[in-house]
Amino acid sequence: MSTRAERVRTALLGGRNETWHSTETVRRALLLGVGLVVVGVIMHKVELVLVGAPLLISGVLAVLAAPSGSPAVKVTPPPRTAESTDTTSVIVEIEPGENAELLAIRLPTKGVGGPGRVHLLPASVRRVSAPLRRSAWGVGVDVRVDHLLTGPDAMLVHGPMVGNDMSRTVLPPLDKLPVGPLPPRPAGLVGAHRSRRPGDGVELRDIRPFQPGDRLRGIDWRVSLRSDNGELYVRERHATADADIVLALDTRSDVVPDMSEWATSLLGATVRPGGSLDTSVRAAVSLAASYLRLGDRVGLVDLGRPQLGLSPAVGRRQLLRLRNQIVVCAANAGWSPSPVLAERQVPPGAVVVVLSPFLDDAIVQTAVHAARRGNRVLAVDVLPSRLISDRSDRWGEVVRRMLLLEHGARLTALRDRGVAVMSWSEGGSVADLLRRIRR
Amino acid sequence: MTLELRPGLPGWWLRAAIGLLGALVIVVLAVQGLGFSMVIVFGVVVAVTVALPSSPAMTVLIGGAAIATAFMDGVDVSVEAVLLIPLLHLGHVLSAIAGVLPLDSRLHLSAFRRPLRRYLLIQVAMLALVAVAVLLPAGRVDPIIEVAGLLAAAGVALVALPRS
Numbered sequence: 001m002s003t004r005a006e007r008v009r010t011a012l013l014g015g016r017n018e019t020w021h022s023t024e025t026v027r028r029a030l031l032l033g034v035g036l037v038v039v040g041v042i043m044h045k046v047e048l049v050l051v052g053a054p055l056l057i058s059g060v061l062a063v064l065a066a067p068s069g070s071p072a073v074k075v076t077p078p079p080r081t082a083e084s085t086d087t088t089s090v091i092v093e094i095e096p097g098e099n100a101e102l103l104a105i106r107l108p109t110k111g112v113g114g115p116g117r118v119h120l121l122p123a124s125v126r127r128v129s130a131p132l133r134r135s136a137w138g139v140g141v142d143v144r145v146d147h148l149l150t151g152p153d154a155m156l157v158h159g160p161m162v163g164n165d166m167s168r169t170v171l172p173p174l175d176k177l178p179v180g181p182l183p184p185r186p187a188g189l190v191g192a193h194r195s196r197r198p199g200d201g202v203e204l205r206d207i208r209p210f211q212p213g214d215r216l217r218g219i220d221w222r223v224s225l226r227s228d229n230g231e232l233y234v235r236e237r238h239a240t241a242d243a244d245i246v247l248a249l250d251t252r253s254d255v256v257p258d259m260s261e262w263a264t265s266l267l268g269a270t271v272r273p274g275g276s277l278d279t280s281v282r283a284a285v286s287l288a289a290s291y292l293r294l295g296d297r298v299g300l301v302d303l304g305r306p307q308l309g310l311s312p313a314v315g316r317r318q319l320l321r322l323r324n325q326i327v328v329c330a331a332n333a334g335w336s337p338s339p340v341l342a343e344r345q346v347p348p349g350a351v352v353v354v355l356s357p358f359l360d361d362a363i364v365q366t367a368v369h370a371a372r373r374g375n376r377v378l379a380v381d382v383l384p385s386r387l388i389s390d391r392s393d394r395w396g397e398v399v400r401r402m403l404l405l406e407h408g409a410r411l412t413a414l415r416d417r418g419v420a421v422m423s424w425s426e427g428g429s430v431a432d433l434l435r436r437i438r439r
Numbered sequence: 440m441t442l443e444l445r446p447g448l449p450g451w452w453l454r455a456a457i458g459l460l461g462a463l464v465i466v467v468l469a470v471q472g473l474g475f476s477m478v479i480v481f482g483v484v485v486a487v488t489v490a491l492p493s494s495p496a497m498t499v500l501i502g503g504a505a506i507a508t509a510f511m512d513g514v515d516v517s518v519e520a521v522l523l524i525p526l527l528h529l530g531h532v533l534s535a536i537a538g539v540l541p542l543d544s545r546l547h548l549s550a551f552r553r554p555l556r557r558y559l560l561i562q563v564a565m566l567a568l569v570a571v572a573v574l575l576p577a578g579r580v581d582p583i584i585e586v587a588g589l590l591a592a593a594g595v596a597l598v599a600l601p602r603s
Contacts, residue, residue, distance in 0.1 A: 034592060
């Protein structure tokens with residue numbers, strides 16, 4: 001086979017990185033070493049010989065003990081989904097080949113985001129365990145095991161080889177929230193909320209004379225014995241019912257306190273830490289967890305992308321589904337200019353919690369339309385409490401004031417139209433808000 | 440056995456060590472009488488070596504320092520020249536390793552055990568060679584011995600050069 005054909009074949013098979021090849025160092029060691037020794041001998045300069053000899057010796061040793069074989073790296077992938085508090089490890093098994101001396105390998109590193117830093121390890125290491133921890137929620141590439149193996153003094157190398165991206169989804173963290181009394185679902189049967197109709201709940205509704213069809217265990221013997229008319233009385237209780245809650249997430253905008261950063265995109269992340277979308281997501285998952293724990297049905301609506309919503313359901317699986325879906329919503333944030341909250345997305349009698357920074361009129365109209373359809377609507381304002389104006393712009397402070405005035409006017413308009421409003425950044429509680437509007 | 444990965448040392452320590460070695464080489468050459476202009480030139484070469492350890496800058500530094508020390512001093516084997524031998528060899532080894540690592544890499548000291556052991560063995564051999572060079576009488580060597588020595592060095596190079 002001709003040299004050209006060999007080069008083409010090597011290029012097609014992946015290039016010289018997949019074979020052991022020499023570096024600049026081996027040329028320095030051998031050519032400079034030999035050159036200095038020869039010139040030193042010819043010119044009777046022993047200093048040249050003494051400087052050149054170590055290079056020559058190290059070069060000869062490296063070539064004599066040249067590494068061989070086909071190194072391989074095997075990665076045991078970590079679980080695809082994790083909690084932000086989870087501490088797991090990625091296990092990497094290395095087959096370095098013969099005479100390999102150093103291993104440069106990219107592994108997850110504490111305090112460094114993404115796939116981590118390149119670590120220089122001895123090639124005698126066959127199995128490495130690297131801790132894997134990411135506090136920021138969302139989808140991200142946490143592992144990519146790039147690697148390179150070298151022979152003695154890094155004169156011959158194999159690689160660098162680029163590893164496969166391994167992404168993980170870190171679910172949004174859950175905070176325990178006190179939950180308030182939700183309006184029960186009209187068709188609900190069992191749950192934690194008091195229904196208006198009589199039933200088998202705990203709360204006393206009325207004490208009335210016994211009627212045919214009443215259960216005997218419902219008779220209040222104390223009241224019956226004290227009565228003068230000799231009639232039996234029964235204790236009537238309220239029925240309990242579950243409730244529907246729909247979390248409407250406004251993913252169209254993600255703003256942070258510093259207004260100069262509103263127009264810039266964040267490299268390598270879809271959600272700004274501490275921004276309005278981050279706050280919305282944390283609030284949404286915490287509310288979902290709290291109400292699902294009570295046995296209520298919780299659903300999700302992405303106001304920016306309606307097709308990403310989830311129908312209301314109960315249970316732990318629904319919480320897991322919701323948290324995964326919210327990560328998907330956040331990853332696709334910012335697609336739609338106007339919010340969508342159709343009637344079919346909200347069951348009758350459901351409480352709608354709209355989580356938004358309320359930066360445009362369209363979201364106000366959406367919330368008001370939902371309230372007019374008969375749903376109880378709670379507006380949770382997630383705009384950062386202390387906005388910092390853009391100092392590079394002389395109109396920055398004016399813009400900030402205008403924006404706050406408009407924002408305040410929108411919240412007032414919501415209140416005027418029967419939508420309960422609370423600010424998340426000011427430490428408001430959904431439970432207090434629910435109790436207030438129930439009175 | 441599984442190695443639990445620790446954070447390790449910052450990778451720029453390796454570059455800093457190369458820079459320190461380069462500075463020491465320049466100091467030794469300056470003590471030998473290197474001119475200011477050449478000190479500047481060597482300084483630039485050291486800076487390039489630190490920034491790009493896989494470049495030929497270290498080759499230029501070693502070759503330049505060897506030629507400078509050989510032709511500056513009248514003494515056959517000066518103390519400064521003997522000091523340069525381990526410095527330049529260590530610079531060669533460290534720049535070889537730094538050349539395959541990115542700047543933000545992390546270093547684990549256990550990786551340097553084998554290169555350091557080999558370095559020390561070679562330096563012990565070099566010290567013996569220095570002792571021989573110092574003890575041997577200075578003077579003209581028989582041409583036949585010189586030719587034999589040259590042929591031996593060429594033979595070693597032919598054997599050692601990679602076939603590719």
